[in-house]
Amino acid sequence: MSGHVPVEAYRSRVESIAGGVSIVMPSRRSMLLAAFIVFWLAFWVLPFLGVIPARSDGATVSHAVAPPPFFYVPWTIGGFFALTMLAWTIAGNERVTIDTDTLSVRREAFGLGFTRRYAVASVRALRVVEDASWNSSFGGFGRGDPFGLRSGSLAFDYGAKTIRFGSGIDAAEAKYLVSRVIAAKPALASPT
Numbered sequence: 224m225s226g227h228v229p230v231e232a233y234r235s236r237v238e239s240i241a242g243g244v245s246i247v248m249p250s251r252r253s254m255l256l257a258a259f260i261v262f263w264l265a266f267w268v269l270p271f272l273g274v275i276p277a278r279s280d281g282a283t284v285s286h287a288v289a290p291p292p293f294f295y296v297p298w299t300i301g302g303f304f305a306l307t308m309l310a311w312t313i314a315g316n317e318r319v320t321i322d323t324d325t326l327s328v329r330r331e332a333f334g335l336g337f338t339r340r341y342a343v344a345s346v347r348a349l350r351v352v353e354d355a356s357w358n359s360s361f362g363g364f365g366r367g368d369p370f371g372l373r374s375g376s377l378a379f380d381y382g383a384k385t386i387r388f389g390s391g392i393d394a395a396e397a398k399y400l401v402s403r404v405i406a407a408k409p410a411l412a413s414p415t
Contacts (some may be wrong), residue, residue, distance in 0.1 A: 233396050237403050242323035244407040249391040250332070259412055260309045267302055281345030307332075316387055317375075321408055326379075328388050339386075347380040347413040349404060351397040352387065377401065379411070 235248045310332035318329040326346050329338040376397035377389035390395055405412045
């Protein structure tokens with residue numbers, strides 16, 4: 224027994240594709256946040272179910288006045304948002320694909336998600352950045368980004384905007400990923 228701390232394996236998967244590279248990175252995982260969302264959802268759903276309780280013979284009895292129908296729209300949207308964030312926290316992935324003319328960043332959980340596509344010719348200065356949301360404001364809550372959808376350890380400039388991604392990886396893994404991307408697409412390292 225050597226007594227050394229085991230070497231941590233990379234959590235991301237990198238694959239070479241025609242004309243580029245594909246990377247799959249896990250989302251920021253927080254079981255404490257997931258437990259909170261489940262607890263919150265339980266109390267969010269109970270009033271929905273408790274408005275019209277069922278009797279043992281199958282008939283319904285209303286003990287309270289049901290809320291107006293328009294109440295259910297924002298209530299349902301809030302529940303859907305919480306379920307989406309729970310799925311992202313438990314099973315989310317960021318899939319970055321760089322081919323001959325497109326850099327796409329897809330955020331998905333259980334196969335559902337959204338994709339942003341960027342013209343490779345306009346992407347500049349792919350780099351590793353410090354993900355400050357872990358260092359301050361209790362996991363990003365104070366910065367308005369508890370799920371890591373606007374932060375990350377990787378960034379590139381796209382015109383006058385900086386695009387960040389890779390919220391579930393740390394700086395060491397981000398450096399490895401940048402080196403793999405730059406090897407496949409050297410122009411992305413150019414700061415100009």
